[in-house]
Amino acid sequence: MKKSRGILLSLLAVPFLSLGLFSILSDTRTVSTDTGNHTFIAKGEIPSGYDLKVDKIGNDSYDIRIEDEKGNEWQPCDYGKEVEITITNADGYVRHEDSVVQTERDGEGIRFVTDHFSHYALVSLNYKDDTTKFNLLPNGTGVYYYLDDSTGTLWLYGEPGGYIYREYENDGSAISQIVDQSLIKEICFTKDSSKIQLKNIIANYFADLRNMVYFDGSMFDLSQATNIKSLFRNDTSLKEVDLSGWDVSKAEKASFLFSSCSKLEKVILDGWTLTNCNDLAKMFDCCNKLQEVSGHWTFTSKVYYTTNMFNRCYLLESIDTSGFNLSGCIDVSGMFNNCRKIKTIATDNWGVYLKLRMLLICLIIVIV
Numbered sequence: 001m002k003k004s005r006g007i008l009l010s011l012l013a014v015p016f017l018s019l020g021l022f023s024i025l026s027d028t029r030t031v032s033t034d035t036g037n038h039t040f041i042a043k044g045e046i047p048s049g050y051d052l053k054v055d056k057i058g059n060d061s062y063d064i065r066i067e068d069e070k071g072n073e074w075q076p077c078d079y080g081k082e083v084e085i086t087i088t089n090a091d092g093y094v095r096h097e098d099s100v101v102q103t104e105r106d107g108e109g110i111r112f113v114t115d116h117f118s119h120y121a122l123v124s125l126n127y128k129d130d131t132t133k134f135n136l137l138p139n140g141t142g143v144y145y146y147l148d149d150s151t152g153t154l155w156l157y158g159e160p161g162g163y164i165y166r167e168y169e170n171d172g173s174a175i176s177q178i179v180d181q182s183l184i185k186e187i188c189f190t191k192d193s194s195k196i197q198l199k200n201i202i203a204n205y206f207a208d209l210r211n212m213v214y215f216d217g218s219m220f221d222l223s224q225a226t227n228i229k230s231l232f233r234n235d236t237s238l239k240e241v242d243l244s245g246w247d248v249s250k251a252e253k254a255s256f257l258f259s260s261c262s263k264l265e266k267v268i269l270d271g272w273t274l275t276n277c278n279d280l281a282k283m284f285d286c287c288n289k290l291q292e293v294s295g296h297w298t299f300t301s302k303v304y305y306t307t308n309m310f311n312r313c314y315l316l317e318s319i320d321t322s323g324f325n326l327s328g329c330i331d332v333s334g335m336f337n338n339c340r341k342i343k344t345i346a347t348d349n350w351g352v353y354l355k356l357r358m359l360l361i362c363l364i365i366v367i368v
Contacts, residue, residue, distance in 0.1 A: 038109075042066060044083035050074050077116040086111045139173035140164045143196055152185030152211065156196060158219070163197035169204055169227070176208040185237075186214035197221040203229040203253070210236045223247040229279075230256040239263050244270040244295055248277075255281040255305070262288050270295025274303070281307040281331075284316075291315045298323030308334040317341045 042052040046066060055063040066083070067073045076083050088109040104111040134144040134157060142162030146155045154175070166173060175181070187206070198205070202225050206215065212235050222228065228251045232238065238261050246269075248254070254277050258264060264287045274280075277299055283306075284290060290313045297320070306329055310316060316339050326332060336342060 039086075039088040040064065041086040041088070042083050043086070044076065045079075045081050046083065047074060075116065076114070080115075082113050082115045084111060084113050137164060137173075138178060139166055139171060145178070147179045147183060149180075149183050152183055154179065154184050154187045155190055156187065156219075157190045157193045158196035160194045162194060163199050163224075164202070164205075165199040166201045166205070169201055169229075174204050174208075175206055181209050182211055184209050184212050186212060186216075188214075188216050189219045193219060195219050195221045197224060199224040201225075201227040202231065203227045204231070204233065206231055206235065207233040208235070209238075210234065213237050213239065215241050217241065217243045217246065221247070222251070224250060226250055227253045228257060229253040230259065232257060232261060233259045234261070235264075236260065236262050240266045242268040243272075244268045246272060249273055249275040252276050253279045254283060255279045256285065257283045258287055258290075259283070259285045260287075261290075262286065264290050266290075266292045266294060268294045269297040272297035274299035276300075276302060278302050279305045280309050281305040282311065283309045284313055285309070285311045287313050287316075289315055291317055293319045296320050296323055299325060301325045301328035303328060304330045306335045307331045308337060310335060310339050311337045313339050315341055317343070319345075321345050 040052060040054050047068075049068050050066050051068075053063075053065050053067055064085070065073050086109055133146045134155075135146070137143040137145050137156075140162065141164075142159035143164055144157045146157075147153070148155065164173070175184070175187075196219060198220055202222075206212075207230050215232075215235075215238065225248065228248065232241070233256050235258075241264070251274060254274060258267065259282050267284075267290070272295070274297070280299065280303055284293070285308050287310075293316070303326065306326065310319075311334050313336075319342070336345070
């Protein structure tokens, strides 16, 4: 699809309010919209006598609900149920309140499952009609952006071979320096975008986006990135991020990567191989709600610093440390300081001296 084609469509779902005691029967409801040739399908154990209602609101949004002929609305979570919503001839992202939810895409359209429609569920379809809204990203070649301030979505479009190149950290091209950082709630890609390569020094590039709740990492190529320090630092609304499969083999610095992401609960780093990294200090420092760093990821004996790497990750329970090679570390002080819920740490590649040192630190923590 060419960049100049398509439409931007947003779909809003309103509250499914509770109803009284009704017998629940399996049923599938279908309704067609009057705009864009979309068909809305709700599938689940929907009470008999209730139907799917879709009303157009404005130019780019729809009010979706399940109700009976008297206007009584039904909320599936009140009965431990889930409803599958399909929107045909559509492809995009689904947002429930302020969180983007799992969306399946196929030839029919987009599909998501929900048990609760409290206030709004927003579906932002990533087609772009008015390309005049897009601007060339500073320090970028073939990379364009558009901030939809009505939804908080920062749309990115990359031409084939598009990349972002930075010579130094404070060159003025970080996202927070380009647009009003307070407006960004999510970073997504247009359907027709190619992968965007982040080259050289990308330190702080997505930092200080304090209202961002969703980050799509699937379309970024970091194989030429040498410095990812503080990449998401101070993104204080981000709860979960999937960066699995990123090629970070050339990154030399990853310190402060998620530092002070105070609402972050889960990070997926599966497949990360930090072959050339020497600094991981404060990588997750002050991630107070972090519970899990998922996936198998590795770094080598080139790492010198893991100082306060997981400092004050009070809720951290699960992390695969089997790929951590700390035999070359100079400073590991405070690496797991105040990690009160971790039960097991694999130390196979840590070296005898470091194991004894970490054991002593753990004993001191227990005694104190």
